[in-house]
Amino acid sequence: MHCWHGDARPFRLNARSRGPVLAVCLVSRQRLPRGWSIWAHLFVVAMLLCVVPFLLFAWAQQHVPSSVASIINATTPLMTMAAALLALPSERSDR
Structure with a gap:
C-alpha cells in the first residue's frame, strides 16, 4: 500500500483506532474535545x-552503524532532561 502519494487514508481516524479512544472516553465519562484549536x-x-x-x-x-545508533538512542533520556532544564529553568533538577 502506498501511503503518501495523495492518499489520506493513513491520517483518518479509522475504526481500529476509533474504538479504543471511544472506550477510554466511555470509561472515564469524558467527551472528546470539540474545538479545532485543541485538535x-x-x-x-x-x-x-x-x-x-x-x-x-x-x-x-x-x-x-547500528552500534552508534543504539548508543544515541540510549542517550535519549539524558537529552530529554537537558532539554527540559533549558526549556524550564524554574524546575528543580535535584532528582
Whole structure:
C-alpha cells in the first residue's frame, strides 16, 4: 500500500483506532474535545513528540552503524532532561 502519494487514508481516524479512544472516553465519562484549536494543538504535539523523532531516527540509522545508533538512542533520556532544564529553568533538577 502506498501511503503518501495523495492518499489520506493513513491520517483518518479509522475504526481500529476509533474504538479504543471511544472506550477510554466511555470509561472515564469524558467527551472528546470539540474545538479545532485543541485538535490543532494535539496534532502539533503528536508530530513533535511522536512522529518526527522516530522518523528522523529511522532515517539517520540508515547512515550510521547500528552500534552508534543504539548508543544515541540510549542517550535519549539524558537529552530529554537537558532539554527540559533549558526549556524550564524554574524546575528543580535535584532528582
